[in-house]
Amino acid sequence: MNNQQVRVRFAPSPTGYLHVGGLRTALFNYLFARKEEGRFILRIEDTDQKRSIPGAVENLITTLTRTGVQHDEGPDVGGDYGPYIQSQRMQIYQEHIRKLLDAGHAYYCFCNEERLDKLREEQRKRKRPPMYDGRCRNLSKDEVEENLARGVPSVIRLRYPQEGKTVFDDIVRGRVAIDNSQVDDQVLIKSDGFPTYHFASVVDDHLMRITHIIRGEEWLSSVPKHIFLYESFGWEVPAFVHLPLLLNADRSKLSKRQGDVSVESYLEKGYLTEALLNFIALLGWHSADDREIYTLRELEEAFSLERINKAGAVFDLEKLNWMGGYYIRHLDVGYIADQARPFFEEAGIDIGDQEKYLKVIATARDYVFRLSDLVEHARMFYDSLVFTDEDRSLLGQEESKRILAYIIEALGRPGHWSPDDLSRLVKEAISDLGVKGKGFYFPLRLALFGSCHGPDIPTLIDILGRDESIKRLSRALHSE
RNA sequence: GGUCCCAUCGUCUAGCGGUCAGGACGCUGGCCUCUCACGCCGGAAACCCGGGUUCGAUUCCCGGUGGGACUACCA
Numbered sequence: 001m002n003n004q005q006v007r008v009r010f011a012p013s014p015t016g017y018l019h020v021g022g023l024r025t026a027l028f029n030y031l032f033a034r035k036e037e038g039r040f041i042l043r044i045e046d047t048d049q050k051r052s053i054p055g056a057v058e059n060l061i062t063t064l065t066r067t068g069v070q071h072d073e074g075p076d077v078g079g080d081y082g083p084y085i086q087s088q089r090m091q092i093y094q095e096h097i098r099k100l101l102d103a104g105h106a107y108y109c110f111c112n113e114e115r116l117d118k119l120r121e122e123q124r125k126r127k128r129p130p131m132y133d134g135r136c137r138n139l140s141k142d143e144v145e146e147n148l149a150r151g152v153p154s155v156i157r158l159r160y161p162q163e164g165k166t167v168f169d170d171i172v173r174g175r176v177a178i179d180n181s182q183v184d185d186q187v188l189i190k191s192d193g194f195p196t197y198h199f200a201s202v203v204d205d206h207l208m209r210i211t212h213i214i215r216g217e218e219w220l221s222s223v224p225k226h227i228f229l230y231e232s233f234g235w236e237v238p239a240f241v242h243l244p245l246l247l248n249a250d251r252s253k254l255s256k257r258q259g260d261v262s263v264e265s266y267l268e269k270g271y272l273t274e275a276l277l278n279f280i281a282l283l284g285w286h287s288a289d290d291r292e293i294y295t296l297r298e299l300e301e302a303f304s305l306e307r308i309n310k311a312g313a314v315f316d317l318e319k320l321n322w323m324g325g326y327y328i329r330h331l332d333v334g335y336i337a338d339q340a341r342p343f344f345e346e347a348g349i350d351i352g353d354q355e356k357y358l359k360v361i362a363t364a365r366d367y368v369f370r371l372s373d374l375v376e377h378a379r380m381f382y383d384s385l386v387f388t389d390e391d392r393s394l395l396g397q398e399e400s401k402r403i404l405a406y407i408i409e410a411l412g413r414p415g416h417w418s419p420d421d422l423s424r425l426v427k428e429a430i431s432d433l434g435v436k437g438k439g440f441y442f443p444l445r446l447a448l449f450g451s452c453h454g455p456d457i458p459t460l461i462d463i464l465g466r467d468e469s470i471k472r473l474s475r476a477l478h479s480e
Numbered sequence: 481g482g483u484c485c486c487a488u489c490g491u492c493u494a495g496c497g498g499u500c501a502g503g504a505c506g507c508u509g510g511c512c513u514c515u516c517a518c519g520c521c522g523g524a525a526a527c528c529c530g531g532g533u534u535c536g537a538u539u540c541c542c543g544g545u546g547g548g549a550c551u552a553c554c555a
């Protein structure tokens with residue numbers, strides 16, 4: 001497969017949402033494809049009828065697209081190797097299982113679930129690995145025909161060799177060897193006629209000309225089955241790349257129950273896709289230098305399979321938060337403002353004044369790590385302020401009143417107030433009134449912003465504008 | 481239980497025989513500043529254990545321990 005074009009795929013099952021581990025897998029596939037000028041394919045693995053959820057495919061595509069991890073071929077955009085939804089490929093699986101059956105690499109099995117359960121239970125009790133005992137492995141042709149004719153429910157199993165061992169090379173793990181005696185006669189076709197993952201993915205990966213299988217480490221131990229299938233068909237075996245798992249804080253495989261695992265939920269909370277992607281890229285991959293901040297485009301350039309880590313990586317929310325804040329502060333203000341707009345609309349805040357809105361975002365973004373938090377840090381620029389008794393007591397002091405009155409009077413004078421003018425005004429006020437430090441700033445900030453702590457006074461007045469500032473100061477002055 | 485995978489600060493990681501074991505998050509001290517936040521500067525913090533190989537092992541090999549994954553007619 002030397003000069004072949006690189007083709008990789010992300011093959012999620014449509015369970016309703018995109019798992020962050022899935023996004024990481026998708027991202028690494030995507031990055032490798034871009035880096036190698038190959039193709040990134042999206043394939044839907046919906047062979048489990050029970051787990052398929054309506055609308056899940058659309059949602060998956062929407063989310064993937066939102067993050068920028070864009071596929072070149074898939075159910076929505078098509079391609080030369082479709083259909084890209086497995087439930088629409090039943091014919092293909094039927095044809096291929098026939099070949100396996102004819103060649104003796106697969107066989108019908110009529111064991112029912114009850115017998116299988118009992119078998120496994122006993123094996124477990126005897127501390128033997130739970131595996132199919134091969135009862136139907138050597139059924140005569142007649143017996144099979146008869147059972148089929150009688151309509152006995154059946155599955156089709158892989159006739160996996162019981163001797164020898166399978167050795168293969170994984171790009172991140174190196175050489176891996178597994179004894180064939182450890183490998184089960186995996187079900188290939190379920191009693192409902194649908195293929196299992198193992199069968200469908202091998203057939204599709206071959207038919208779709210996949211060159212590198214990049215997926216989670218949980219698949220590592222089933223590679224021998226897959227290799228045996230490729231060889232049974234006489235197909236070339238693709239390269240394997242098993243990614244380290246994403247972990248909970250307790251180092252178990254990342255799962256819900258221990259926090260959010262759906263990409264949608266992070267997006268809903270207002271994490272920027274830029275931050276999420278950058279953060280996730282660093283879970284299991286790292287460049288040789290100390291660089292950690294990358295745009296998607298930069299990742300496409302820097303990525304390589306060789307620098308993928310072997311050990312699992314804990315999904316550390318703290319670091320994601322930091323990165324979220326970093327991106328909110330460093331990306332273009334206008335862009336951040338646009339991205340944040342839906343959150344303000346949802347909160348019912350009128351952000352019609354674009355100039356003011358931009359100034360608000362420019363200030364508020366110093367305080368947050370997600371878009372949704374921007375709302376809470378911007379509220380006081382839009383809503384009328386609510387004072388506590390303690391606030392009133394501070395505002396009611398003589399000195400506070402003098403300060404407020406002074407600024408009200410000054411702002412009331414005709415003319416335009418630039419931020420520089422406002423800084424000058426503050427300095428003059430301090431010297432004229434003979435009050436400084438917190439004694440000066442706290443009442444003012446409280447009156448304008450609703451809190452003693454926050455942005456500096458010129459910034460506040462500049463954002464609010466002269467009229468609103470005077471209004472707030474006056475209200476505070478008469479707040480008793 | 482069996483098989484496989486993995487093992488550097490709490491977390492993400494750099495390291496590919498000789499380094500004061502580097503960076504980032506978090507924590508922490510300071511600076512900036514009226515305050516908060518941002519930002520900047522500094523600090524504490526790691527090579528799982530035991531054998532080898534070697535002049536010398538975090539690094540190579542073996543064993544142990546620990547953790548994880550898989551062990552379905554789920555993917």
